[in-house]
Amino acid sequence: MHRHFNMPKTTTIAGRSSTITNAFFAAIIPSFSPTEAEVDQALEVLGMKEKLTCSYCGDTKTEWDHLHALIRDCKPTGFITEIANLVPACGKCNQSKGNTFWKDWIRSSAKKSPTSRNIPDIEARIARLEDYGSWRKPRKIDFREMMGLDLWKDHKRNLDRVLELLKESQTLANQLKPVAKSSIAV
Numbered sequence: 001m002h003r004h005f006n007m008p009k010t011t012t013i014a015g016r017s018s019t020i021t022n023a024f025f026a027a028i029i030p031s032f033s034p035t036e037a038e039v040d041q042a043l044e045v046l047g048m049k050e051k052l053t054c055s056y057c058g059d060t061k062t063e064w065d066h067l068h069a070l071i072r073d074c075k076p077t078g079f080i081t082e083i084a085n086l087v088p089a090c091g092k093c094n095q096s097k098g099n100t101f102w103k104d105w106i107r108s109s110a111k112k113s114p115t116s117r118n119i120p121d122i123e124a125r126i127a128r129l130e131d132y133g134s135w136r137k138p139r140k141i142d143f144r145e146m147m148g149l150d151l152w153k154d155h156k157r158n159l160d161r162v163l164e165l166l167k168e169s170q171t172l173a174n175q176l177k178p179v180a181k182s183s184i185a186v
Contacts, residue, residue: 002018007148009136012170012173013031013166013170014166014169014170015172016166016168017163020112020159020162020166021074021128021159021163022071022074022161023163024155024158025070025071025074025076026070026071027073028076028143028147028155029070029076029080029081030080030081030141031080031081031082032080032081032082032083033081034082034083034086038083039083039174041178042083042084042086042087042132042135042136043088045128045130045131045132045135046088046128047058047086050064051086053088053131054088054089054090054091054093054095054128055087055088055089055125055128056087056093056102056106056114056119056125057090057093057114057117057125057127058119058121058125059090059092059093060088060090061089061090062090062091062092062094063088063089063090063091064085064086064087064088065087065088065089065093066079066081066085066086066096067085067086067087067093067102067129067132067133067138068085068101068102068138069098069099069100069101070099071099072099076143077140078140078141078142078143078160079138079139079140080136080138080139080140080141083134083135083136084137084138084139085138085139087129087132091139092112093113093114095112096110096111096112096113097110097113102129103126103129105175106125106126106129107122107126108113149173
């Protein structure tokens, strides 16, 4: 193989199971848009009345990140989308943090974490984020209790059916790919 060439990774149908699982749970998580006053209060607590930056590293804000992950280990955590669970972030931090606990991640050596990028004021940022968590506790709900066991089981059963169909489709694709490849003259 040439030293400047790598084949693209092969996509698999079954490899999308965590994406599908996350989508099944994300689809039922409530979302509440904040008022202008709530956004102003949030930014004041975060020390961003004048300039909006990433809460984790100080770079330019590009998005709002869920401080507490909505889904972890392919299950809903109970947190919802609301101003108490959203902070300004940059794409680097949001992608790097993923669904890990923010305080563990911010101090970790994970790729593109503030610690790995040697951001100088990490402890001050942690203190502001802790103040933010005290300002307004993010709501947490128990989906099974809220929906009732029957609805929850129905939703989970649909997910299981889709995941099983992904596996079956992958098995069929594994049979079809060599046939397609053998039909091409090299």
